[in-house]
Amino acid sequence: MSSEASNAALVIDVNGVGKAYHMYERPSHRLWQALAGKRKSYYKDFWALRGVSFSIRRGQTVGIVGRNGSGKSTLLQMIAGTLNPTEGSIQVNGRVAALLELGSGFNPEFTGRENVYLNATILGLRREQIEQRMDSILAFADIGEFIDQPVRSYSSGMSVRLAFAVIAHVDADILIIDEALAVGDAFFSQKCMRFLRDFQKNGTLLFVSHDAAAVTNLCENAVWLENGRMRLSGTSQEVVEAYMTEQHVVGRREAGAQEIVVEKKARKVAGETPDFRRERFLEEGVCNRIALFEFDPDNVGQEFGTRGARIVDVAIRDSTGTPMGLVEGGELVSLQISVKLEQDLDNLIVGFYVKDRLGQRLFGDNSYFACKDTPVGGAAGQTVLATFQFRMPVMPSGSYMIDAAVAAGDLHDHTQQHWIHDALEFRALDETMRFGLVGIPMLNITLQNNDA
Numbered sequence: 001m002s003s004e005a006s007n008a009a010l011v012i013d014v015n016g017v018g019k020a021y022h023m024y025e026r027p028s029h030r031l032w033q034a035l036a037g038k039r040k041s042y043y044k045d046f047w048a049l050r051g052v053s054f055s056i057r058r059g060q061t062v063g064i065v066g067r068n069g070s071g072k073s074t075l076l077q078m079i080a081g082t083l084n085p086t087e088g089s090i091q092v093n094g095r096v097a098a099l100l101e102l103g104s105g106f107n108p109e110f111t112g113r114e115n116v117y118l119n120a121t122i123l124g125l126r127r128e129q130i131e132q133r134m135d136s137i138l139a140f141a142d143i144g145e146f147i148d149q150p151v152r153s154y155s156s157g158m159s160v161r162l163a164f165a166v167i168a169h170v171d172a173d174i175l176i177i178d179e180a181l182a183v184g185d186a187f188f189s190q191k192c193m194r195f196l197r198d199f200q201k202n203g204t205l206l207f208v209s210h211d212a213a214a215v216t217n218l219c220e221n222a223v224w225l226e227n228g229r230m231r232l233s234g235t236s237q238e239v240v241e242a243y244m245t246e247q248h249v250v251g252r253r254e255a256g257a258q259e260i261v262v263e264k265k266a267r268k269v270a271g272e273t274p275d276f277r278r279e280r281f282l283e284e285g286v287c288n289r290i291a292l293f294e295f296d297p298d299n300v301g302q303e304f305g306t307r308g309a310r311i312v313d314v315a316i317r318d319s320t321g322t323p324m325g326l327v328e329g330g331e332l333v334s335l336q337i338s339v340k341l342e343q344d345l346d347n348l349i350v351g352f353y354v355k356d357r358l359g360q361r362l363f364g365d366n367s368y369f370a371c372k373d374t375p376v377g378g379a380a381g382q383t384v385l386a387t388f389q390f391r392m393p394v395m396p397s398g399s400y401m402i403d404a405a406v407a408a409g410d411l412h413d414h415t416q417q418h419w420i421h422d423a424l425e426f427r428a429l430d431e432t433m434r435f436g437l438v439g440i441p442m443l444n445i446t447l448q449n450n451d452a
Contacts, residue, residue, distance in 0.1 A: 009057045010093065011174055011204045012079060017088035018050035018228075019074050048074045049228045052088070058173075061205040063219035063236055065212070065243045070225040072208050076100055076178050079206065094173030094204070097123050099163050108152035112143065112162050115151055119163070123170040133169045140191070141165035161188055168195050175199060178208045193218075212240045216359045237359030241421050245304045248416060290327045290395060292316050293425045301401070301422030308345055309417040312383070313338035314352075314404045314424045329394035329428070330441035337386045337404050345408045345417070346377035350386035353403040362400075362438050363393070368411050377408075394439030395428035402426070 022043035024030055029042035036042065049071040056062050064072050077083040078090055080098040105122065106115045116137055120130045138147055141161045146154065154162070167175065175196070196205060196218065209215055215222055215236055222239035224232040232239050295314045315323050317334045327333055337350050351366025367376075367386055378384060386406075405419040 010055055010091070011058050012056040012093075012206070013089075013091040014055070014075075014079070015053050015089050015091075017052045017075070017078065017085045017090055019048045019071075019078065019083065020045045020050075020086040021048060022046075047086075047228055049078075049085075049225075050087075052225070052230045054223055054230070054233055056204060056206065058094075058204055059200075059202070060221065061200055061207065061219045063215035063222040063239075064206065064208045064225060065210075065215060065222060065240060066225035066231075067247070069227075071228040072225055073100065073178055075225070076176050076206065076208060080176055092174065095124055095171065096174045096176060097167035097170050097172035098176035098178075099160075099167055100176070100178045106151045106159065106163070109150055111150055112141075112147040112154070115162065116147075116166055119166045120170055123167070123172070125170055137165045137169050140168055142188075157188070164192055164195075168199075172203065174204045174206065176206045179210065212244055213361065216240050237355075240359065241302055245302055245419075245421075249304060290329060290392060291427045291429055292324055292327060293427075294323070295424050300420050303418065303420050305406075305416045305418035307418060308343045308408065308415075309339050309341050309348065309384075309406050311337060311404050311406060311418050311420055311423065312340045314402065314420075316424070316426070327392050327426075329392055329439065331392050333390065333392050335388040335390075335402070337388075337406070339384045339386065339406045339418075341378050341380050341382050341384065343380045344378070347375045347408055347410065347414075348377055348384055349407045349409070349411075349414060350384070351405050351407075352388065355401045355403065356437060357399050360437065364403075366405075391441045394441065396437070397428045399425060399427050 022033075023046045024033070024043050033042045052071075052075065054062075064075065066072050074083065076098065077100060078085050079092060080096055080100065081092070082098075082100070105119050107118065110118065113134075116134065117127070117130055120133075120137075121127070125133075141147070141158075141164075143154075143158050143161055146158060147162075151159065151162075177196075196207075199205065200218075205218075207215065207219055219236040221234065222236040223230060224239050224243050232242055297312070313336070315336050316327065317336055318324050319332060319334070321334075324333065335352060337352065339348070339350060349366050349368045351364065351368075353361045353364035355361050365388060376384060401422040402424040403419070403421050404423040406417045407414040408417055409415055
């Protein structure tokens with residue numbers, strides 16, 4: 001792609017952006033500052049955001065993660081044009097529709113219907129366009145007779161419903177969503193997600209959420225903000241996993257727990273060479289073959305934990321305990337996680353997650369409830385083996401990863417000893433199903449005419 005075409009595809013370009021607020025020790029200092037002008041400063045600068053740079057191209061979906069106070073909302077407001085940066089520049093190409101703070105843009109004394117006209121006009125629609133889309137907007141919001149009541153009487157969920165309904169009908173090129181899907185019922189959240197997935201086909205989406213699964217599910221890339229600075233940018237899986245690891249570390253540190261060690265490795269994805277028996281299996285009509293790769297401790301994703309216990313092996317085995325190189329969807333398998341104790345520990349909990357290529361968690365489990373009445377521990381130097389037996393689901397073709405973890409404690413209060421992202425890879429070789437993220441092995445399917 002030429003540089004001109006590349007630049008033309010940019011819809012959001014954030015370059016060295018910072019936002020400073022004046023912090024006054026006393027209210028009277030505001031007056032003194034007004035009188036003093038630039039001769040003397042009675043305030044201190046608080047930089048809510050500084051040195052942030054990234055670009056978003058047309059059609060991309062980018063998530064922004066970070067703790068409260070990290071500058072996420074400030075950044076979105078500047079991109080939306082409701083705040084001006086103190087330094088740096090932001091270039092936005094296209095019509096922007098933003099759902100920022102709850103109820104922002106609504107006049108609480110106006111009715112819902114009047115606020116639809118107000119918001120849609122601000123977002124660039126003419127009155128006749130609004131009237132043509134009013135029935136669809138009201139159907140999307142689904143707040144009934146409350147549409148003709150003042151917005152001040154609305155619940156938070158009703159306000160979000162109406163605001164989302166408006167931005168869904170204004171033909172925006174860029175949508176900015178700030179934690180809106182956290183409010184409201186599950187049915188409306190699903191309706192919003194369906195709209196966003198349809199919008200992604202042609203539009204650009206900037207999405208902020210504390211729900212890591214939603215960011216991983218919806219976004220291709222992500223940006224992690226911390227204390228007003230950009231900590232990391234990359235694929236949504238990479239950023240979200242690093243962010244969640246950091247939150248676990250910070251949480252344990254604040255609780256005065258033992259320091260957690262974080263280790264980041266550059267994982268090498270296994271090659272695309274198919275199993276050498278591929279042609280023979282195809283001849284025999286074998287379907288949904290899943291190739292399994294060996295555990296390599298030097299080729300895993302990010303690791304963290306206090307290291308009182310260490311995962312030394314992860315493998316999928318058959319009923320005889322033999323490691324498997326190829327498994328069939330629906331086949332009975334055992335996932336085994338071997339843990340070596342580096343110190344004396346009691347009440348071990350071992351668990352796993354299976355994730356798709358986007359990092360979405362498909363299924364997983366841990367040993368807590370199964371072993372609650374017979375807790376397992378041991379002395380330093382001993383090895384503990386956890387075995388999870390299940391039928392391998394029917395998997396759409398593609399690569400999958402298994403996270404493995406060991407902790408000590410109980411379900412609500414435990415210390416993570418060792419967590420390995422992307423500990424084991426497997427790859428489904430055949431496209432055999434079309435429904436959902438995984439298929440479950442069916443025991444039986446019947447179809448009959450009850451009138452016969």
